[in-house]
Amino acid sequence: MGSGTSTNVWSPGNDGVRVTVVKADTHSPVTTPIDLTNKSPSNGIYNFGKKSKLSYSSGQSLTPQKGGFKTYTPQQQLPRIVSTNGSNNISAIKSYFTDELIIRYIAQLTGMNYDVLIGGDYKLLLEPFAFYKFEGVMILTTATEAAMYDEQVSGLLRSRMVSLSHKNLPLAMFLEVSDLGYPAWGGSTTKAASNAEIKSSLGLGVVRFTEQPEQPVVSAYDYEYRVDTEVITSVWVSGGQSDPDTPTTVSFNINGSTYNVGNVYYPEGDSQLAWVKWTTPTTEQDMVIHVTVRGPGGTDKTTINCKIVDLDKNPPPNPVADDRNDSFRQEAVPQRAEKARADWSIWRPWWQEYWVDRGHWESDDWTDSEGNSHSSSYWVSNWVDEGWYEFDLDRYYASFSANMDITCDSKNPTASGSVMKSGYGINEKVSASVSTNQSSAVSKPQNAVSYFPEFNYNTYWRLLDRMGSGRFEFKKNSYSTYKNRTHFTPIWMPDGAYTVNTWVIDSWTPVGMLSANLTDSLTIRESLWADWHIGPLAP
Numbered sequence: 001m002g003s004g005t006s007t008n009v010w011s012p013g014n015d016g017v018r019v020t021v022v023k024a025d026t027h028s029p030v031t032t033p034i035d036l037t038n039k040s041p042s043n044g045i046y047n048f049g050k051k052s053k054l055s056y057s058s059g060q061s062l063t064p065q066k067g068g069f070k071t072y073t074p075q076q077q078l079p080r081i082v083s084t085n086g087s088n089n090i091s092a093i094k095s096y097f098t099d100e101l102i103i104r105y106i107a108q109l110t111g112m113n114y115d116v117l118i119g120g121d122y123k124l125l126l127e128p129f130a131f132y133k134f135e136g137v138m139i140l141t142t143a144t145e146a147a148m149y150d151e152q153v154s155g156l157l158r159s160r161m162v163s164l165s166h167k168n169l170p171l172a173m174f175l176e177v178s179d180l181g182y183p184a185w186g187g188s189t190t191k192a193a194s195n196a197e198i199k200s201s202l203g204l205g206v207v208r209f210t211e212q213p214e215q216p217v218v219s220a221y222d223y224e225y226r227v228d229t230e231v232i233t234s235v236w237v238s239g240g241q242s243d244p245d246t247p248t249t250v251s252f253n254i255n256g257s258t259y260n261v262g263n264v265y266y267p268e269g270d271s272q273l274a275w276v277k278w279t280t281p282t283t284e285q286d287m288v289i290h291v292t293v294r295g296p297g298g299t300d301k302t303t304i305n306c307k308i309v310d311l312d313k314n315p316p317p318n319p320v321a322d323d324r325n326d327s328f329r330q331e332a333v334p335q336r337a338e339k340a341r342a343d344w345s346i347w348r349p350w351w352q353e354y355w356v357d358r359g360h361w362e363s364d365d366w367t368d369s370e371g372n373s374h375s376s377s378y379w380v381s382n383w384v385d386e387g388w389y390e391f392d393l394d395r396y397y398a399s400f401s402a403n404m405d406i407t408c409d410s411k412n413p414t415a416s417g418s419v420m421k422s423g424y425g426i427n428e429k430v431s432a433s434v435s436t437n438q439s440s441a442v443s444k445p446q447n448a449v450s451y452f453p454e455f456n457y458n459t460y461w462r463l464l465d466r467m468g469s470g471r472f473e474f475k476k477n478s479y480s481t482y483k484n485r486t487h488f489t490p491i492w493m494p495d496g497a498y499t500v501n502t503w504v505i506d507s508w509t510p511v512g513m514l515s516a517n518l519t520d521s522l523t524i525r526e527s528l529w530a531d532w533h534i535g536p537l538a539p
Contacts, residue, residue, distance in 0.1 A: 008160040010132035013039050015082040015172075016071065017097075018127040018142055020052040021110050021117065024208075027180045029054055030122070031110040035071045038078050041131040043067055046139040053127055053144045053204055054180065062148050069140060074105055081128050082164070082172050088189070090173065090205075097126060097207050117209070124207035125180065128172040130164060143170035143203025147195040158192075166192040170202035179206040186285050188256030196290045196301065197253075223306045225506075228282045230443040232508040233304060235291055237264055238271035243349045243389040246296035250274040253290040255281065264295075266347045267391045273344055275510040277443065284310045311449055316460040318479040319423075319488050328494070331456040333501045336517040342398045342509040344441070347391045354387040398442045400514035402432035402504040406522060409486045414531055418521075422493040423528035425486035430464060430472040432504045434514060445514075446506040448472040454490045457501050462487060464502075472504075491528060497521045 016037030020029050033050045047069045048062050076099070079092035096102060106124065107114040116122070131140040134157060141149060146165040150157040158166050170193050174185035185201050187193070193202055225231050233252065242248040248264040259276040266272035274293075281287075289304040359381040367373050408415035409425035420426075432445035448464040451457040464472035465485070474485040489498060499521040507514040 007136040008132075008134055010130060010161065010164045012082075012084050014041070014132060015128060015130045015169075017078065017081060017093075018050075018052065018129055019106055019110075020054070020125040020127075021106075021112055022052075022054065022123045022125050022180065024121055024123050027054065029125070031112065033127075034106070034109045035069075035129065036074055036078060037071045037129075038073060040071045040073060041069070041140055042138060043069075044138075045069055045131060046137055048141065048145050048149075051145075052125055053142070053182075054125065056144055056148065056199070057181070062145065062152065072109060074102065076101060076105075082130050082168050084168065088168075088171050088173070093126075093173065093205065097124065097205070103207075120210035122209070123180070126173060126205035126207065127203055128169055130169050132161065132164060134161060141165075143172070143198055146170075147198035151195055158195075162192050166194075166198065170198045172203070173205040174202050175204065175206065179208070180204075183286075186287070191256045194253055194290055196303070197288075200288070222304045225280045225306060225308050226447050227280055227284060227308055227310045229280050229446050229506050230277060230508070231280055231506070232275050232277050232441070232443060232510055233289060233306075234273050234275035234510045235293075235302070235304070236271050237274050237293055237295070238266065239300075240296055241268040241389075242266050242272070242295055245389075248272075248293065248295035251292045251294070252276045252278075253292075254278055255287060265349045265391070267389075270347070270391075272347055273510050275441065277441075277508075280308050284308055311447065311461070312463040314460055315462055315475075316452065316455065316487070319490050321423075321491060323490055323492055325454070325490065325492050328454070328492070330453060330494075330496075333499060333517075333519050334451075334457050336501075336503045337515055338517045339512065339514050340400045340516065342400075342511045342514060343395065344397075344510045345393050345395045348394050349389045349391050352387045352390045353385055355383050356386045358382045358384045396436070396438040396441065398434050398436040398438075398507070398509045398514060400432070400434050400445070400507055400516065402430065402445065402516040402518060404428060404430045404448075404500075404502045404504075404518040404520050406500050406520045408522065409484060411482055411484060411486075419523045419525050420489075421526045421528050421530060422489050422498075422524050423491035425477070425480065425484065425488045426498075426500070426522060427484070427486055428464070428474055428500065428502070428520075430502055430504060430518070432470045432472070432507070432516065434470075434507045436509075441510050443506070443508040445470050445504055448502055448504045450474070450487070451501045451503070452487065453499055454493060489524065493524050493527075495524050495526070498524045 016035055018033045018035050020033040021031040023030050029052050033052050044067045046066050079096050080089045104114050107117045127142045129142045171189055176184055178184045183201055242265045250261040250264055252259045261274045264272050264274045285308050287306040291302050293300045361377050362380050363377040365375045406426050406428045408420045409427050412424040430448045436442045450462045465475045467473055476483045477486050480486050499519050502518045505515045
C-alpha cells in the first residue's frame with residue numbers, strides 16, 4: 001500500500017460501485033446515490049455519506065460520519081472493481097453496467113421508472129469505492145473522496161495507501177470520451193495519480209442510453225507545442241520572501257512525471273520565474289500540467305493547459321499536368337509571430353553580516369582573609385550574526401537568428417540561376433541558431449514550416465526535416481522520381497516572383513518561444529510545356 005503497516009490494510013474484494021442517476025442535459029443528480037458491492041462493510045464504518053463526484057465538483061465538502069451507511073448486494077455478482085496488479089477491469093465493468101437486468105435493478109433501487117430511465121434524458125454516473133483500514137480505523141471512500149481526504153490529512157493517506165488510494169482505486173474507472181463535464185483521461189494508467197488529477201478526471205464512468213450527440217467544446221490553451229519537441233514551461237512565483245533559510249520549491253507534474261525546481265528565491269514584494277525543460281509526446285493530444293508551489297507561506301496550486309499539435313499532417317497534394325487555377329490571385333505573405341530576443345533574470349541571495357554582541361554581565365563576590373567582602377563584575381561576550389539576506393539580480397538573454405535560401409532543383413534541366421519554368425521543383429535550406437548566456441534555460445531551434453503562394457500561404461504546408469545543428473530542408477518528396485528533397489511548383493503558376501514563406505520556431509526560453517518569419521523568392525518565366533516540342537519521327 002505504500003509505507004503502511006498492519007494498521008493500514010486493504011483486502012481485495014472490499015470494493016464496489018456508487019451509482020447516481022443524472023439528468024443528461026443539466027448534469028445534475030436526480031437521485032440519492034446507491035452503493036453496490038459483493039461484500040458489505042461493517043455497520044459502524046466511517047464514511048462521508050451519500051454524495052457523488054458531481055456534488056463535490058460543485059463545491060460541496062467532505063462530511064465525515066460513523067455508521068449509517070447502506071449498501072446493496074446484487075444477485076448478479078459485480079465484476080472485480082479495484083484491481084491489485086496495476087491494471088483495470090473496465091471492459092468487464094462496462095459489460096456489467098449495460099446489462100438490462102442490472103439497469104432494471106438500479107431503476108428499482110433508485111425509484112426510477114425503467115422506461116423513463118433508459119429514454120435518453122438520463123445517464124448513470126458510476127464511481128468505484130473501496131473500504132479499508134487507515135491508521136487502524138475502517139473507512140469507506142470513493143476515489144474522489146480519498147483524494148479530498150488526503151488533502152485534509154496533509155498527504156498521510158497517500159503515504160500509507162498510495163497503491164490503493166491514488167492508483168488502483170482512481171484508475172479502476174476513467175472516461176475514454178469526455179462526458180458530464182469531465183475530460184477523457186489521457187494520462188498514465190500505471191502510475192499513481194495526484195489529488196488534482198483524481199478530482200478532475202479519474203474514478204468515474206458514465207452509462208448513456210442514447211447515442212452521444214456531438215457536443216460543442218470550448219478549449220483555452222496556455223501553451224501550444226509541437227510533437228516531439230524540447231520545450232520550456234514556466235510560472236511566476238511570488239508572495240513573502242524566499243531565501244535559503246525559507247526556500248520555495250515548484251513541482252511540475254507532466255504526463256505522469258514530476259519535475260521539482262528548487263532554489264526559487266526572490267525578495268519581499270517581488271517575484272521569480274520558475275521553469276522546467278521537457279520533451280513533448282510524439283502524438284497529438286491535449287495535456288494538463290499541474291503545478292504545486294511550496295514556500296514559506298504554505299502551498300499553492302495551479303494548472304496549465306497545453307495543446308500538442310503535429311504539423312506534419314498536411315503536405316501539398318501531388319501536382320499534375322492538367323491542374324488549373326484560373327482564379328488565382330497572389331496574396332501577401334502573412335505576418336507570423338516573430339521574436340528575436342528574450343531576456344529574463346534570476347534573483348541571487350547573499351548574506352549581509354551584521355554582528356551584534358548579545359553578551360551579559362556577570363559578577364563575583366568573595367571574602368578575604370580578614371573577613372572583608374568584595375565584589376567585581378565583568379562582561380561575557382556572545383557575538384551573534386543578526387544579518388539578513390540581500391539579493392542581486394543576474395540577467396540572462398537569448399538571441400535568435402535564422403535565414404533561408406530556395407534554389408531551383410538540381411533535376412531542373414532548363415533553370416538558369418534564380419529563373420525557372422513553372423512545373424519544376426525547388427529546394428530549400430534553412431539555418432537557425434540561438435546565442436545565450438544561460439544555455440540550460442534555452443532549447444535550440446527545432447522546427448521550420450514552409451508555406452507556398454499557390455495555396456495562399458495556407459491550406460497546405462511542409463514541415464521541414466531537422467538536419468542537425470539548426471539546419472532544415474524539405475523532406476524527401478514521395479512524388480519525386482528521384483526522391484529529391486523538393487517542392488513542385490504548379491504548372492499554372494503565372495510568371496513573376498515565386499515567394500516561399502518559412503516560419504522557424506521552437507527555440508524555447510523561460511519567457512516564451514523565439515521565432516522568425518522568413519521569405520525567399522525565385523522568378524517564374526514560362527512553364528515546363530515550353531520545354532516540350534513535336535518533331536518528326538526518325539526515319
